Amino acid sequence: MNPFVFSCIAPHGGEIIPELEGSQPKRMSLTRESLIRLGNEMNNANPDTIIVLTPHGTRINGQFSISDSERMEGSVAENEATFSMNRKIDRYLAKNIAEAVAKANLPVGTINYATAAGPFSCLPLDWGAIVPLRFMPDVPIVVITPSRELSYEKHLQFGKALREAVQASKKRIGLIASCDWSHTHDENGPYGYHLAAKELDQEVVTLIRQNQLEKMSDFTDDFVDAAKPDGIWQTLILAGAILPEERQVKLLSYEAPTYFGLLCASI
Known part of the structure; x- marks a missing residue:
């Protein structure tokens, strides 16, 4: 049984956010409409916590990185406008995920900043998380950043450990794989x-x-290096976390209106 109440693959181009669309609102309008649909589906699923897999969070070379601060905050600036966000972290779930991953003998680190707890315990929230979360319900989050020094197989294994932690939780949990695709268009x-x-x-x-x-x-290393996607690693974690027979994948849209590809899919 799929352990997530709703999951999706979603992009993170800044102009997708309505407040940042600028003078060319049609440029990413197809993707924006798809993210609105994904947000509505996530809202209807009524999650207690949303896990975000982002390529642009705090990286630890050779380790998976899991947020373990009281909160995260950040901003995205595009077209002379700024959109800001502040979200609480589900620290209990974050620690349980880290324990499950460590038990699977995978390299993982939980990260914090400034103080162990309290208002100063705050990490930066990156655009890979902010953009899709703009369309999602305002609930606590856990932010996970993959490591490209680790093999694709280890990302699939991480997904399996993530699955175990979510299955053990009594909470309703959503999952977002935040992915932009090739950057050489x-x-x-x-x-x-x-x-x-x-x-x-x-x-x-x-x-x-x-x-x-x-x-x-x-995908070969040369192929990936030439195309420069940033979605493979997060998608493989999602693939490990949700078994193929449990997935009902629906592609909502794909477009490449600028130099990188944008794709939305519900699972």
């Missing part, structure tokens, strides 16, 4: 242009439609 973008961007994103769309998320672990 535009020669004027920061990473330039490469044909691999379109090819990898097309393969990702196919794998999601076919509910074969685990097969992203077959």
